[in-house]
Amino acid sequence: WMKRALDIADTFDATQPMEDHWRVLAEFRHALEPEDVVPTAMPDNREMAGLSMTAFLRGLEVRIADRFSISPDTTLGAFEVVPYSAEQLASKGIGDDDISEIDSEISGEALAVFQHKLRSRGAKPAYQLGNNTYLVIDRSASPILNEMVRAQIAPREERRAFIKNPRAFITEAVNRNLYEQGAFEGLDAIGQEEMVESLAGPALIESREYSDRVTGTTIYQKPQADLETSGTAWLPEVFDDAVTETIRSMSVESLRKLHANMTDVLKRNSDDPVQIEHHTVAVTPARLALLAGELDRRESEKVLETEKDDDYKTGPIILETLDNFEELSWHAKLQPRTPTLHFVLPDTITTTLRDHQIQAFKWATLAWKSGLPGVLNADEQGLGKTLQTIAFLAWLKEHMTSSAAAVRGPILIVAPTSLLRNWEQEVETHVAPRKFGSLIRLYGSGISMAKKPGAQGTETGTGLPLLNFDWLDEAFEDGRAHRYWILTTYTTLANYQHSLGKIHFSAVIMDEIQNIKNRSTLASKASEAINADFRLGLTGTPIENSAMDLWTIMDRIAPGSLGAGSEFKKQYSPPDAKNMAGLYKRIFEPKEHHPALGMRRLKAEVARDLPPKSRFLHPRLMPAVQALAYDQAQQKLAAGGPGAALRMLHHIRSVSVHPGISEVTVPDDFVAMSARLDATMEILHRIKKKKERVLVFIENREMQFRFAEIVRHFLGLERIDVINGDTPITRRQEIVNLFQRHLLQGDEFDMLILGPKSAGTGLTLTAATHVIHLSRWWNPAVEEQCNDRVHRIGQMRPVQVHVPMAVHSGLGAQSFDCLLQSLMQRKRKLAAQALWPMGDTKGDLSDLAEGVAKQPGPETATSLEECMAELFLRDGLDPLTPSVNSAWPMP
Numbered sequence: 081w082m083k084r085a086l087d088i089a090d091t092f093d094a095t096q097p098m099e100d101h102w103r104v105l106a107e108f109r110h111a112l113e114p115e116d117v118v119p120t121a122m123p124d125n126r127e128m129a130g131l132s133m134t135a136f137l138r139g140l141e142v143r144i145a146d147r148f149s150i151s152p153d154t155t156l157g158a159f160e161v162v163p164y165s166a167e168q169l170a171s172k173g174i175g176d177d178d179i180s181e182i183d184s185e186i187s188g189e190a191l192a193v194f195q196h197k198l199r200s201r202g203a204k205p206a207y208q209l210g211n212n213t214y215l216v217i218d219r220s221a222s223p224i225l226n227e228m229v230r231a232q233i234a235p236r237e238e239r240r241a242f243i244k245n246p247r248a249f250i251t252e253a254v255n256r257n258l259y260e261q262g263a264f265e266g267l268d269a270i271g272q273e274e275m276v277e278s279l280a281g282p283a284l285i286e287s288r289e290y291s292d293r294v295t296g297t298t299i300y301q302k303p304q305a306d307l308e309t310s311g312t313a314w315l316p317e318v319f320d321d322a323v324t325e326t327i328r329s330m331s332v333e334s335l336r337k338l339h340a341n342m343t344d345v346l347k348r349n350s351d352d353p354v355q356i357e358h359h360t361v362a363v364t365p366a367r368l369a370l371l372a373g374e375l376d377r378r379e380s381e382k383v384l385e386t387e388k389d390d391d392y393k394t395g396p397i398i399l400e401t402l403d404n405f406e407e408l409s410w411h412a413k414l415q416p417r418t419p420t421l422h423f424v425l426p427d428t429i430t431t432t433l434r435d436h437q438i439q440a441f442k443w444a445t446l447a448w449k450s451g452l453p454g455v456l457n458a459d460e461q462g463l464g465k466t467l468q469t470i471a472f473l474a475w476l477k478e479h480m481t482s483s484a485a486a487v488r489g490p491i492l493i494v495a496p497t498s499l500l501r502n503w504e505q506e507v508e509t510h511v512a513p514r515k516f517g518s519l520i521r522l523y524g525s526g527i528s529m530a531k532k533p534g535a536q537g538t539e540t541g542t543g544l545p546l547l548n549f550d551w552l553d554e555a556f557e558d559g560r561a562h563r564y565w566i567l568t569t570y571t572t573l574a575n576y577q578h579s580l581g582k583i584h585f586s587a588v589i590m591d592e593i594q595n596i597k598n599r600s601t602l603a604s605k606a607s608e609a610i611n612a613d614f615r616l617g618l619t620g621t622p623i624e625n626s627a628m629d630l631w632t633i634m635d636r637i638a639p640g641s642l643g644a645g646s647e648f649k650k651q652y653s654p655p656d657a658k659n660m661a662g663l664y665k666r667i668f669e670p671k672e673h674h675p676a677l678g679m680r681r682l683k684a685e686v687a688r689d690l691p692p693k694s695r696f697l698h699p700r701l702m703p704a705v706q707a708l709a710y711d712q713a714q715q716k717l718a719a720g721g722p723g724a725a726l727r728m729l730h731h732i733r734s735v736s737v738h739p740g741i742s743e744v745t746v747p748d749d750f751v752a753m754s755a756r757l758d759a760t761m762e763i764l765h766r767i768k769k770k771k772e773r774v775l776v777f778i779e780n781r782e783m784q785f786r787f788a789e790i791v792r793h794f795l796g797l798e799r800i801d802v803i804n805g806d807t808p809i810t811r812r813q814e815i816v817n818l819f820q821r822h823l824l825q826g827d828e829f830d831m832l833i834l835g836p837k838s839a840g841t842g843l844t845l846t847a848a849t850h851v852i853h854l855s856r857w858w859n860p861a862v863e864e865q866c867n868d869r870v871h872r873i874g875q876m877r878p879v880q881v882h883v884p885m886a887v888h889s890g891l892g893a894q895s896f897d898c899l900l901q902s903l904m905q906r907k908r909k910l911a912a913q914a915l916w917p918m919g920d921t922k923g924d925l926s927d928l929a930e931g932v933a934k935q936p937g938p939e940t941a942t943s944l945e946e947c948m949a950e951l952f953l954r955d956g957l958d959p960l961t962p963s964v965n966s967a968w969p970m971p
Contacts, residue, residue: 149161189210253280
């Protein structure tokens with residue numbers, strides 16, 4: 081019925097006579113309310129009929145769900161489905177690691193109605209939840225919901241298997257659905273993998289409650305996160321340290337009583353606090369949700385302890401390894417290797433390497449010779465880590481060919497899906513034809529082709545190898561296994577670790593290795609189990625959120641090299657200048673008997689022939705409408721609690737970009753509403769006048785497309801491509817190739833719009849010479865990755881980075897954009913001196929929220945010149961004067 085209503089709405093033609101308007105509206109209402117008698121033609125009493133229809137439309141509430149989580153019961157034998165809206169989660173600034181069941185698109189009675197109808201009626205396009213209230217399921221999410229419904233009514237063991245690893249089941253279902261629809265037609269393996277990942281990946285949410293319930297009850301035992309911390313800065317500070325310790329010490333029975341008391345307070349809409357032993361604590365939905373997760377986890381442990389007659393264990397079945405976190409269980413020993421070749425570039429490399437790339441090649445070969453188990457290449461983005469690695473692998477292949485004693489195993493390259501095509505192209509570009517061996521594509525349809533006859537699902541569900549590598553066993557026996565290289569993704573590595581773990585690889589390359597910095601993920605655990613003679617990790621950001629990122633990365637490359645994780649955490653948390661400098665020496669300086677474990681160089685140090693990169697701040701005073709929206713958000717920030725404050729900070733950040741992204745208004749008025757947008761348009765006019773190219777980074781999807789329309793209107797640019805998380809890999813490469821044509825035809829203005837997270841890595845866009853950050857993340861590493869799309873090897877002209885800023889006339893340097901600039905400047909300075917976490921830390925954002933909420937003093941600067949002088953003084957920089965275009969150069 082709901083699909084019919086939506087079809088009616090889609091076919092509505094506003095140009096038809098009023099009689100037809102009434103007919104279509106009546107059909108729409110009848111589709112929504114089939115039980116009611118709704119006239120299908122204009123009745124005699126038009127006034128009463130109009131009032132009735134108006135009341136119906138005013139009361140109509142339609143929610144859309146396109147993401148889902150599962151909520152298991154305490155026995156882990158059944159589960160309910162919880163729906164979410166990706167758009168609503170994004171608007172609230174909730175990161176994937178922070179999503180709770182309280183963030184569901186519906187709650188309370190409406191959620192209960194949905195869950196009941198889902199179980200009784202199955203997956204439908206939409207559900208009526210109450211009087212005039214509906215939940216519509218996005219079409220792209222239908223296969224996911226269908227699979228969840230199928231699993232709900234499956235036999236008990238299959239339900240448990242689904243709860244163990246829902247992502248594997250959902251990925252299979254999406255893959256099957258796309259195949260049946262013919263969606264794979266014309267796509268290569270990379271395109272198929274990307275299509276499946278783009279649909280299955282975001283659709284399944286692992287809520288905090290789900291993670292808490294599964295933790296500690298599975299074969300794969302996820303390391304338990306502390307109540308007071310998380311891997312992202314958006315987790316509200318739900319309980320203070322003292323209350324957290326009290327909760328940990330409480331019995332299950334005491335937790336049940338506390339949960340019941342808190343539930344009662346919320347049901348009564350009361351402001352009464354509760355007593356947690358001697359602590360008086362206010363009751364909030366977030367606190368109740370966290371307590372419920374802790375209670376369910378503890379109850380699950382208790383139930384499973386008593387299930388002596390049940391021989392199953394929940395959780396993905398993974399390869400067991402010695403874990404180095406609590407204590408050092410495995411320290412890979414130095415085992416010197418004997419090369420048969422000199423450390424010179426093989427003739428198979430057809431590209432001339434730069435000096436710093438040759439140094440990296442020699443470092444890798446010396447590390448291999450010295451017997452190191454693995455090394456980390458952490459060169460800054462844009463220095464050619466992929467080419468350096470390919471050169472080493474080509475040398476290694478020649479060594480294996482010439483030495484009878486060599487480990488003649490294949491090479492495994494693990495990379496994010498977005499970089500698979502890049503690896504193939506890099507090998508084709510830099511290696512002589514047919515000299516790198518045969519490529520085995522283990523992703524997309526390549527997985528199905530590699531499976532044993534009749535094999536279904538993934539290996540984490542069965543614990544058995546499902547891939548047929550008999551041909552590779554024969555190649556090992558014949559001494560020719562080194563002629564193959566396998567290209568795969570981190571997801572495939574996790575799902576098929578039992579098959580891959582049986583292979584003795586001569587080398588494994590882990591590109592963008594920060595993808596496995598979280599030791600609790602299946603991919604990170606699977607990387608421990610890979611049997612490789614030598615490991616090489618690649619990343620431009622060795623530390624993102626904490627020093628533990630680097631410990632995990634190094635433990636996957638050179639196990640034991642940084643000691644036990646627990647001791648490491650004590651030594652390097654929290655970070656300070658002294659301990660980070662010491663950590664840098666441990667990894668990036670050579671030792672007596674072997675080269676450095678890692679290599680970290682900046683473009684400013686080793687690529688001095690690169691054209692210069694200049695940064696400019698473009699501050700503008702907020703117009704009245706933006707300042708008013710900012711004031712209102714600031715008042716709510718000052719009044720909110722810790723959790724609310726951090727989310728309100730996200731809103732202030734959005735307002736600083738534009739106060740009314742969704743407002744329907746003419747282009748001139750839309751630009752005039754935003755100081756940042758006004759400054760950006762000024763910059764673009766100058767770039768167009770010079771006939772140069774520019775990248776504009778914008779996070780908000782709606783703003784990306786609104787901005788494209790604005791540029792079309794004012795600058796007459798007919799084609800404006802956008803690269804974001806929805807852009808397929810094949811389409812992304814087409815856009816890049818089209819834009820890069822300007823390297824040969826550099827005589828016209830052009831622009832690309834990109835999302836900083838999805839397009840900040842893996843792209844070379846050296847046809848541009850300008851970068852504009854219309855929106856900024858509070859992570860300078862993300863911003864530098866975006867800049868490095870342009871400022872990298874291959875760039876022949878100077879690069880300019882532009883940062884528009886919205887300054888509140890009453891707040892001056894205390895405006896959000898100014899405080900954010902100070903935070904970014906401080907973190908850049910620390911990172912330039914030594915290793916430093918560049919990511920989103922709770923302390924950084926709490927300080928930022930506190931600064932934004934702070935009321936200005938009487939001495940607050942009001943002019944842009946005074947504001948910028950105060951900003952530079954606060955940042956410990958010499959005051960600079962703006963250019964003729966009101967652009968302040970950044971040191």
